[in-house]
Amino acid sequence: MAYETKALFRDDAYLSTAEGAVVAINDRGGIILDQTNFYATSGGQPGDTGHFERADGSRIQIAATVTGETKNEIIHVPTEEQAVPEIGEKLVLHVDWPRRYRLMRMHTACHLLSVACPFPITGAAVGEEESRIDFDLPDPSYTKENVTERLMEMVRANAPVITRWITNEELSANPGLVKSKNVRPPMGNGQIRLVLIGEDGAVDSQPCGGTHVSETQEVGEIHIGKIEKKGKENRRFRIRFGSLPAGE
Incomplete structure (x- = not known):
């Protein structure tokens, strides 16, 4: 049962x-x-x-x-x-609130990374100290430095982060909301939860059941610690807290 x-x-x-x-x-x-x-x-x-x-x-x-x-x-x-x-x-x-809050900050950072790198997502994992997103990304011009700079621009802009519910039909009519290449959001109960960043989702809008901070500045200082090649067109971006170390 x-x-x-x-x-x-x-x-x-x-x-x-x-x-x-x-x-x-x-x-x-x-x-x-x-x-x-x-x-x-x-x-x-x-x-x-x-x-x-x-x-x-x-x-x-x-x-x-x-x-x-x-x-x-x-x-x-x-x-x-x-x-x-x-x-x-x-x-x-x-x-355990300190742990949960770090995960909330990280999860929102992952959504921001999907804006900085607007490519299909092939995998993702949220962690307390480091998170990762894998992108189907053939373009080598995305570097730790320029992606970090774009992420911090969005963090400092302090856009609101809200949730909204839509129907399965609304999602089907807007397939671009789904950024994952391989995983579809669960559609069994007739409603899909959207996480929107910015007014009316102006920065980002995608299905997500996770927990997030209420405004982007709460994410705090973050950087891309590493970009790994995981196949011909697959790149793994690792997000870490803190500023990008000098000389990396």
Whole structure:
């Protein structure tokens, strides 16, 4: 049986603390709640870690958050030898906020990189210290220096980052919204979540279920640490926090 968890992070990525009630414990000890602010691994972004607080003040440490039989079933995986909560028990959910916020900044940076390099995406992964995007990019004129400069222009412009829901039909009528060459966004539930950067998506607009900052300046100082050739026309761009080291 698949359960449906209300994903609070889809409407408020800054909800570091929330409440949820236990609806099930799966056969591997995973905790399923009626609602959660914990993001589940998806779309290249790792799931959240953190802890649940019980009524007596004790904690259940959460090592990972993943999806179950469907994208709407969210499973919280405790670290080993944790107490098992009761069905119906109400918990206070505490996301590891410093880690999540770094991932939010990185995920938004990845969207900006897809603007700086407007080519089909063949792979991507969001990380706490480094993220990567693979592009089908034959043009060698894209360098660490000029791409970093373009990224920081968009960061400093401080464009708003918002989300909006569209129908499957609207997405089908606008195929250019999908930047990934190989992966289509899930279209099973009739609605697609768009992440828009800039007024009415003037900077970027693409389907994404991940968590993002609310304005581009929150991304902070970022740079392209490395560009790797991964095939005849495939380039891997690695994004890192901080400024581009001198002499690189």
